[in-house]
Each structure stands twice: as C-alpha cells, then as structure tokens.
Amino acid sequence: MVSGTSATESTLPDQGDRGGLLSRSFLGLLVTQFLVALNDNMFRWLVVPIGKDLVGQDLALSLGGACFLLPFVLLAAPAGYLADRFSKRRVMIGCKVAEIVIMTLGILVILSGNIYLMLIVLFLMGAQSAVFSPSKYGSIPEIVRPDRISAANGLIGMTTMFAVILGTVAGGTLYDATTLSKHVLVFEADVSRSGLIADQVRLLGYRAQKADSVERAMELAAGGKTRMVLAGPTAPGGDAVVRIAEAAGGVPVARAPEGPEIGSRRYGKLLGELVQQQIGAPHESVFGERVLPGQHRWWISAFALIGVAVLGWGASLLIGRLPPANRERRFPRNPAAQTVRDLTHLVAHRPLFLAALGSAYFWSMGVLAQLNIDKLARPELVTEQRYVSYLLAVLMLGIGVGSFLAGKWSGGRVEVGIVPFGAAGISLATMLLWTVPAGTGEPFSAPYWWVCFWLVGLGVAAGLYDIPLLAFLQEKSPDRSRGRLLAASNFLSFCGMFLTSGIFWLLAARPSPLEVPRDASSWKAALVGVANWFLSLPLGLSARS
Numbered sequence: 001m002v003s004g005t006s007a008t009e010s011t012l013p014d015q016g017d018r019g020g021l022l023s024r025s026f027l028g029l030l031v032t033q034f035l036v037a038l039n040d041n042m043f044r045w046l047v048v049p050i051g052k053d054l055v056g057q058d059l060a061l062s063l064g065g066a067c068f069l070l071p072f073v074l075l076a077a078p079a080g081y082l083a084d085r086f087s088k089r090r091v092m093i094g095c096k097v098a099e100i101v102i103m104t105l106g107i108l109v110i111l112s113g114n115i116y117l118m119l120i121v122l123f124l125m126g127a128q129s130a131v132f133s134p135s136k137y138g139s140i141p142e143i144v145r146p147d148r149i150s151a152a153n154g155l156i157g158m159t160t161m162f163a164v165i166l167g168t169v170a171g172g173t174l175y176d177a178t179t180l181s182k183h184v185l186v187f188e189a190d191v192s193r194s195g196l197i198a199d200q201v202r203l204l205g206y207r208a209q210k211a212d213s214v215e216r217a218m219e220l221a222a223g224g225k226t227r228m229v230l231a232g233p234t235a236p237g238g239d240a241v242v243r244i245a246e247a248a249g250g251v252p253v254a255r256a257p258e259g260p261e262i263g264s265r266r267y268g269k270l271l272g273e274l275v276q277q278q279i280g281a282p283h284e285s286v287f288g289e290r291v292l293p294g295q296h297r298w299w300i301s302a303f304a305l306i307g308v309a310v311l312g313w314g315a316s317l318l319i320g321r322l323p324p325a326n327r328e329r330r331f332p333r334n335p336a337a338q339t340v341r342d343l344t345h346l347v348a349h350r351p352l353f354l355a356a357l358g359s360a361y362f363w364s365m366g367v368l369a370q371l372n373i374d375k376l377a378r379p380e381l382v383t384e385q386r387y388v389s390y391l392l393a394v395l396m397l398g399i400g401v402g403s404f405l406a407g408k409w410s411g412g413r414v415e416v417g418i419v420p421f422g423a424a425g426i427s428l429a430t431m432l433l434w435t436v437p438a439g440t441g442e443p444f445s446a447p448y449w450w451v452c453f454w455l456v457g458l459g460v461a462a463g464l465y466d467i468p469l470l471a472f473l474q475e476k477s478p479d480r481s482r483g484r485l486l487a488a489s490n491f492l493s494f495c496g497m498f499l500t501s502g503i504f505w506l507l508a509a510r511p512s513p514l515e516v517p518r519d520a521s522s523w524k525a526a527l528v529g530v531a532n533w534f535l536s537l538p539l540g541l542s543a544r545s
Helices: 024-055 057-074 076-085 088-112 115-143 146-177 191-203 214-221 239-247 265-279 298-316 335-348 350-377 385-409 416-434 446-476 479-508 520-533 536-544
Strands: 183-187 207-211 226-231 253-255
Touching (some): 024 298, 057 479, 076 088, 088 115, 088 298, 146 298, 146 385, 183 191, 207 214, 214 226, 214 239, 226 239, 226 265, 335 350, 335 479, 350 385, 350 479, 385 416, 416 446
Parallel strands (some): 183 207, 183 226, 226 253
C-alpha cells in the first residue's frame, strides 16, 4: 500500500470540499487542458509543414518532434517542484499567460521566415506543456471526490484526444490558408514511382498532387489549383496529357526525367530546374515580395493561436483555490540529480512505479503507432497523405472512446482490473491489423476500412489500458509529493517515446548488416511482439493493488 500524509499534515481540501464532474473547478480544468492540447498540436502542425517546405520533410519531422518532446525530459524535476511547492491553480494560470506570450512570438518568427527560430518557439511551447502537465494531473484528486477520479481521468483523456485530432487538422488548415505554394500535378502510372516524384517535388517547395490514372488526373486538374502537369516516365503520353492540362486551364506540361535514380539528390536538382523553368519559384509573390509558407494572410494564424491561448487563460480562472501541497520544498538547483531522486522516490513506491512503467509503455506504443501508420498505409493501402491522416484520426478517436469507457466502467473507484483487458486488446487489435491484406492504393477500399476498424479497436484498448493507471497514480500518490511522482512518471514516458522513436528510425533506415526486414508485415509483427511482451506488466500491477 502507498502511504499518504495525515489530515493534520496536509493543506489540501478535505474530501467534503471536493466536487463532482460538473463542478466549476473541474469544468474549468477540462476546458483549459482541452485548449492546451488544441494549441500545442495546432502550432506544431503549422510549423512542421512550413519546415518541410524550407528544410525538407525528414529534417522537419525529426526536429519538430524533438523540439516539442525534449522539454518533457529536461523539465521533469522543475515541473514537479512547481506542482508541489505552489498552488497548482497558480501554476496552470501562469502557464496560460506564458502560452499567450509564446504564441505571439510564434507569429513573429513565422513572419521572419526563419525555421530554426520557429523550432525554438516550438520548444518553448513544449516547455509550457511540460510544466503544465504535473499540475493538471495532480490537481484532479484535489478538485474531485475520490469516487470520481477515474471518471474525471476518462473525460480528460477523451477530450485530450479529440483536441489532438482537432489541433492536427486545424494546423494543416492554417498552413493551407497561409501558404501560396504552386501546385504540381504528378501523373504517373507506377504508384510507388509517383510517390517518390511527388515527395521530391514537395522538397523543392511546391505542392504536389498524384494521379495514376487519366480519370483521377482529370478530377484533380478540374479543381483549379494545378499550375503544371508533370508526367512521369511511364505515364501515357500524347492526347491524355494534353487533355489533363486543358482541364487545368491550359497549364504547361513537362515529362519527368527517367534518370538518374529517382529520389537521389541529382534527380531532385534536375527536377527542380525543370519545374522552375515552367512555372518559376515555388512560392508566389505579393506586391513584388516573396511570401514564404505561413506568411500569406498570417493574421488568420494569429487570431487562431493567440485567441485559443486567451480562451484557455480565461478557462483556467474558473479553477477554484488549491493550496500548495508542500510549502517547504526547495527548488532543485541540479535538475538532473533531482530527477534521479524523484525516480528513486517513485521506485520506492512499487505499485506506483509499475503503474508509471505501464503508462510509459502506453505513450511509447502511441509514438510507434503514429510513426508506423504511414509505413502500414503507403503505398499499398493508399497513395495520398491525407488519407493516412484519417487513419491517425481514427486511432485517436478510439483512444478517446476507450478513455471515456474506462472512467465509466470503473464504477466510482480506481479500477486497475481493467488494465489487463486493455493490454490484451492492444495485442489482439495489433495482431488483427497484421491480417489485413495489401490494398490497391485506392482510398476507402475494403482493406482501408478494415484497417480503420482495427485501429479503432486498438485505440479503445489503449484508452482502457492507460486511464486506470493514471487514476491509480493520482489517488495513491502521497499528497505532499504527488507533483514530483507525476513528474517522474512523465520523465519515464517521454524517455520511452524518445527511445521508441530512435529504434523506429534505426529500423527504417537503409538495411544494416543485420538485414532488418522493412516490409509492412514485419512492422506489424514487431508491434505484436512488443505488446505481448508487456502484457505481464499490468497483470503484475493488478495482483499487487
């Protein structure tokens, strides 16, 4: 059992002073954290596509992910200190004020056109979220009654996932609304080759659409955005390409070179010279000045990002007074040493440590799933990136539903007995994903729908797995050290996310002497193995609680 402080030692509200799920404080917390997750993802997925245009896809994705996640590792100890030493309400309000300032800086650096300054602001946004997190989760047992902790975590988890989905979509929408890139229609019968050519067109700063049939090319051309038709080496020639160009309004036509190797730097240079000769530089100019991605109608992004931050600040004011949990705690002058002490303190509470490991597994698997969905889907299942994004949204939707069900099924208490069923569901859903046959590249085909179905199941199982663990950590943590324990748990989670990302990058790189298989089936098999290996963890936790 985990020991806590006595009533005379704690300055926290008595159980009778804590409310239900409709109390003003909890609703304020719910709205505040929803808007934090919304703005985090909206800004991140505005900056990352801008980075793709300016420095290339791989570098933008890796730097964007690292800049946002790194603060959660570096600031674990200070975040735990703030959550224990000061009122969690004050910490959350302070984070929201900081978010307004950071979003204002974000708009200014987008106008500067310097991607590295944008990444610094993305790091600051991650730092704000890292400080906010322990206070957010630590405040739940101080705001709601013990019999509502599981349900509260379920609602927090569900709304967070919906905010992630909405923020991801909104970030991409802001990018589209504030970028004047020129569209190139890549017409190529070979699906895999068209993907490679389109990726290189995007690296040059242009927008690319792909079509592997005349009918699909005519449909895209009629949309009115195409500025050039780029026929691939094996695309039908003659009248077909001319008709596509006419459907787009008489745009110029060129045929992509057959060599050198598609995807090489030399090929990209030749492609860039060809496209620029036909339609000029990648980005439009306004009043004679070049407008970089994100700078056209920038006020739309400013209104959205700063507006959401201000609304979040207003919502945080609804949270009721929360006294500091430990006024005597001193600031960690050596954050690294303090993180080690916090981890040691967490290990000393074995059930909490096992719950933290389980939560770290959840987030690590979440990153692996996010990275792996693209490998699963392209190019056999679908060819266009937007349909891959739908798969990610489906997974997030499932996690939201699972989070809600976990809170509902806990029945007014922290029910870790649900955790083994969630873990088993993760393994089963992943194994069933392995059985889906390769598609034809057409969206909404039967294999695509089956993948959607099993991703929903995977998400529901993941929600059932994680929410009871979070509730367990919150309820069983001693009042005076809850912040540092939750911060230590966050540290484990984000270290796991970094480690998983690194392993994925190594496996996705060019074949090593170990000749690691790279086809989709091997990725899904790896997921099954990892999920089943961790299945014993929640079972052990359930037995000890």
